[in-house]
Amino acid sequence: MHIFTNPNYNFLRWRWHALALSWLVILAGIFVIATKGIPKSVEFAGGTVVIERFDQAVSVQQVRTALDRNFPGGGQNTIVQSFGDPSQNQVMIRVPLLGPESAGGTSLSATALQVEDALRKGNIGKSHREGAEIVSATVGRELQSKGLWATVLSLIGILGYLAFRFQFSFGVGAVVATIHDLLITLAFLAFFQYDMSLNVIAAILTMTGYSTNDTIVIFDRIRENLRSMRRDSLDQVINVSVNQTLGRTVITSGTALLTALALFFFGGEVLHGFAFTMVVGIITGTYSSVFIAAAIVSFWRGSGPTRAAAHAPSPSSTATQQPARKPQRKARAS
Numbered sequence: 001m002h003i004f005t006n007p008n009y010n011f012l013r014w015r016w017h018a019l020a021l022s023w024l025v026i027l028a029g030i031f032v033i034a035t036k037g038i039p040k041s042v043e044f045a046g047g048t049v050v051i052e053r054f055d056q057a058v059s060v061q062q063v064r065t066a067l068d069r070n071f072p073g074g075g076q077n078t079i080v081q082s083f084g085d086p087s088q089n090q091v092m093i094r095v096p097l098l099g100p101e102s103a104g105g106t107s108l109s110a111t112a113l114q115v116e117d118a119l120r121k122g123n124i125g126k127s128h129r130e131g132a133e134i135v136s137a138t139v140g141r142e143l144q145s146k147g148l149w150a151t152v153l154s155l156i157g158i159l160g161y162l163a164f165r166f167q168f169s170f171g172v173g174a175v176v177a178t179i180h181d182l183l184i185t186l187a188f189l190a191f192f193q194y195d196m197s198l199n200v201i202a203a204i205l206t207m208t209g210y211s212t213n214d215t216i217v218i219f220d221r222i223r224e225n226l227r228s229m230r231r232d233s234l235d236q237v238i239n240v241s242v243n244q245t246l247g248r249t250v251i252t253s254g255t256a257l258l259t260a261l262a263l264f265f266f267g268g269e270v271l272h273g274f275a276f277t278m279v280v281g282i283i284t285g286t287y288s289s290v291f292i293a294a295a296i297v298s299f300w301r302g303s304g305p306t307r308a309a310a311h312a313p314s315p316s317s318t319a320t321q322q323p324a325r326k327p328q329r330k331a332r333a334s
Contacts, residue, residue, distance in 0.1 A: 003250055007243045011290055012235050012298060018291035022180055029187020038190050041197035042133055044147075046097040046140040048111040049133040052119065054089040055126045063091050066122025072114055084269045090130060097136070109134060147201040154205060155179070158212050166219055173296035174215045177288040181211050184284045185277060192276070199274040207281025210256065214249060214289040221245050222297070234301055238294045246290075253286040 042049045052063075064080045071078065083092040095111050112132050119127055155175055162171035185204060194200065221241040229237050260282060264275035 003247045007246050011242050015295035026183045032190040039195045041195040042135050043198050044140045044144045048095045050093045050112050050115050051130040052091050052127040053130045058124050062124045067118050070118035070121040169297050169300040170219050173293040176296045177293035180288050180292050181284050185280050188280045194273045200277050203274045203277035211285030215293045218245050257282045
């Protein structure tokens with residue numbers, strides 16, 4: 001299946017534009033994270049999540065008003081959101097952990113009962129619990145630490161593998177592209193205020209592996225072309241390599257993106273964060289493999305002739321180094 005017929009795009013021509021766009025998104029993401037932050041799910045922050053299903057349609061404001069009046073402490077830090085299909089009349093109530101937790105998580109379990117009691121006192125309709133999630137602060141900190149270490153160790157492993165399998169400049173390019181993908185993904189999570197949960201961490205690690213695999217395919221083609229295009233500049237070799245793998249990149253990324261979009265639209269509320277992270281990660285991973293990783297290698301090694309060409313003798317010098325043949329003397333007739 002051929003999508004492109006002999007593509008000949010100059011991708012490195014747009015490397016500065018791509019870097020400027022990436023920095024713009026990253027800086028905007030840093031600003032949003034510094035001002036609003038990325039919401040942490042109960043898995044990281046600790047606390048109680050209760051999902052209530054009402055017999056009649058209720059608004060988020062009605063639930064919030066009932067909690068403000070009847071929940072201990074006024075419910076100022078309680079987060080109320082619609083959950084799932086609107087026709088199901090489900091509401092998610094998240095209460096962060098406030099103060100020290102009691103032994104065995106007794107206070108956390110009591111929080112769910114207090115939420116249900118506050119809703120009954122609010123007279124907004126009958127409700128029953130669809131689900132609950134209770135996580136202590138100790139477990140949340142442990143999960144947060146493990147998620148961070150998993151991401152850092154994966155980056156170190158990528159750098160070591162590519163430095164051994166290819167060259168150090170290729171490893172640096174892949175790691176910089178992966179860090180770029182992480183920052184862009186975190187920026188979009190902050191823009192749309194998705195919770196940082198274990199599902200999102202799993203999507204980030206999956207996206208990291210996917211982006212690295214896409215980058216390795218391009219780097220492998222660059223390594224092959226460095227041998228056959230010894231007298232061409234490195235920029236030319238990179239452009240030819242990216243164009244040669246462009247069809248494969250588009251097909252692979254397109255099919256993966258369709259799968260992630262299907263999860264986003266039809267996977268339900270629980271998978272929204274995971275699917276959104278995968279959609280952003282696939283797009284930015286493909287973008288960084290084509291524009292960022294190759295550009296870093298070009299910056300690191302320079303855009304002049306490749307090393308093989310630099311050490312290869314030129315045709316003119318080869319001709320001058322060949323010894324001249326002595327003219328043969330004709331035999332004199334006796």
